[in-house]
Amino acid sequence: MKIPQRLQPLLEDGIIDDVLRQLKSGKEAAVYLVRCGGHTRCAKVYKEANQRSFRQAVEYQEGRKVRNSRRARAMEKGSRYGKHEQESLWQTAEVEALYRLAAAGVRVPKTYGFFEGVLLMDVVEDADGQPAPRLNDVMLTPDEARQWHAQLVREVVRMLCAGLVHGDLSEFNILLAADGPVIIDLPQAVDAVHNNHAARLLERDVENLADFFGRFAPELLQTHYGKEIWKHYANGDLTPDTVLTGQFAETTRKADVRGVLREIDAAIKEEMQRQERMREAE
Numbered sequence: 645m646k647i648p649q650r651l652q653p654l655l656e657d658g659i660i661d662d663v664l665r666q667l668k669s670g671k672e673a674a675v676y677l678v679r680c681g682g683h684t685r686c687a688k689v690y691k692e693a694n695q696r697s698f699r700q701a702v703e704y705q706e707g708r709k710v711r712n713s714r715r716a717r718a719m720e721k722g723s724r725y726g727k728h729e730q731e732s733l734w735q736t737a738e739v740e741a742l743y744r745l746a747a748a749g750v751r752v753p754k755t756y757g758f759f760e761g762v763l764l765m766d767v768v769e770d771a772d773g774q775p776a777p778r779l780n781d782v783m784l785t786p787d788e789a790r791q792w793h794a795q796l797v798r799e800v801v802r803m804l805c806a807g808l809v810h811g812d813l814s815e816f817n818i819l820l821a822a823d824g825p826v827i828i829d830l831p832q833a834v835d836a837v838h839n840n841h842a843a844r845l846l847e848r849d850v851e852n853l854a855d856f857f858g859r860f861a862p863e864l865l866q867t868h869y870g871k872e873i874w875k876h877y878a879n880g881d882l883t884p885d886t887v888l889t890g891q892f893a894e895t896t897r898k899a900d901v902r903g904v905l906r907e908i909d910a911a912i913k914e915e916m917q918r919q920e921r922m923r924e925a926e
């Protein structure tokens with residue numbers, strides 16, 4: 645095919661050898677199948693900021709570390725240089741998340757780095773060696789739904805143990821490979837420690853999983869793993885093997901109203917006795 649302009653520099657530098665075809669063109673990025681040294685890989689080309697949608701929203705950016713103070717100031721001011729820096733921070737966030745999550749044992753595509761605004765990674769494949777479908781594109785049996793749901797809740801836990809919340813996890817950003825689900829699409833991943841929205845985003849990610857798999861196994865709609873996971877995380881005792889129930893009880897311990905009334909009665913009685921003693925003493 646005609647080489648897309650954005651892939652030209654990678655071809656010239658010998659990072660890729662050929663472009664086979666476009667796989668998807670989405671709202672945020674175009675994904676191509678490319679050849680690199682005898683392998684077929686995915687090249688994700690990010691669109692410019694003004695062509696992208698909601699995910700660069702402030703809530704995702706919070707807590708991202710900008711070590712260089714000149715960059716930080718420029719970004720705050722929104723100058724052209726600042727916007728450029730913001731943009732590259734957004735784009736490199738995905739490759740950084742992919743490295744970090746792979747090291748933590750999360751099933752994400754293996755990445756080969758980020759060059760000139762292009763992310764290179766393995767193609768997630770189905771049983772026929774074709775690019776894998778999104779979860780949204782497949783029908784599941786109830787057993788498969790239960791199995792993949794349980795596995796993905798584990799993956800969310802593993803991600804959180806590595807300090808990240810996906811932030812846009814859904815049936816559209818999970819591919820069903822021959823050997824099970826693989827999580828993709830991470831430029832908006834948020835830092836669990838430094839981002840104040842992390843708990844809410846984690847809960848939403850987990851609810852999205854329950855809603856989707858609940859279509860095939862309705863009992864999953866009754867599960868509440870998000871709050872439970874976050875509670876362990878906040879307590880500092882979350883590990884990839886933490887046993888979870890999916891049943892999270894909000895604190896419902898009833899106030900001991902009778903006990904309080906008894907205390908009040910006793911105080912009144914005591915006061916009356918005190919006043920009586922004082923009258924007697926007069």
Ligand SMILES: Nc1ncnc2c1ncn2[C@@H]1O[C@H](COP(=O)(O)OP(=O)(O)OP(=O)(O)O)[C@@H](O)[C@H]1O
Binds near residue numbers: 669817830
């Ligand atoms: N490593 C991969 N292996 C196979 N297919 C992939 C891979 N990465 C991306 N794709 C395909 O490209 C699509 C878009 O990728 P991704 O979700 O990362 O980008 P996006 O910016 O969210 O685009 P969209 O707006 O379409 O969701 C995916 O839905 C998937 O079909």
Ligand SMILES: [Mg+2]
Binds near residue numbers: 816
């Ligand atoms: Mg996507």
